[in-house]
Amino acid sequence: MKGALTQAARSLKVAELSAKIFGNAFNPTGARTGNYILRQNFRGEHMVRYYPSQLERNLVKVPRLSKLMGEKLYDPDEIDRLNVNDKRRARGKGAPKKGEGKRATLAKKKKR
DSSP, rough: OOOHHHHHHHHHHHHHHHHHTTOOOOOOTTOOOHHHHSOOOOOOHHHHHHSSSSHHHHHHHHHHHHHTTOOOOOOOHHHHHHHHHEEETTTSSSSSTTTOOOEEEEHHHHHO
C-alpha cells in the first residue's frame, strides 16, 4: 500500500515537472482554469482593424457631417439613393406626403 502512494506521488511530480518543462499548465484536480483562452492569440489588434473608427462611422453620415463642416462632401451612395427616390416619385411610387397616408385615405372614405 505504501508503495502505491509513493508511485502516485511520483507520477504527480513527474507530471508537474513535465508541465514546467514544456510550458503547459499543471492542473492535477482538473479544475476549469480558462487556460485554453489565455493560450489563444490576442485578437484585439485584428478586431480594431475590422471595426471602423469613430471618424469613419461619422463620415458615413455625410449630410450631418457636411452641415458641421460647412462644406459639401461627395457620397455616391447618398446620391444614388436620392436618384432612386426621385425616379420612384415620378412614377407615383414614392412615400406619401404627411397626412395623406393609408389611414388618412380610409378616414376620408368613411366620412363620405
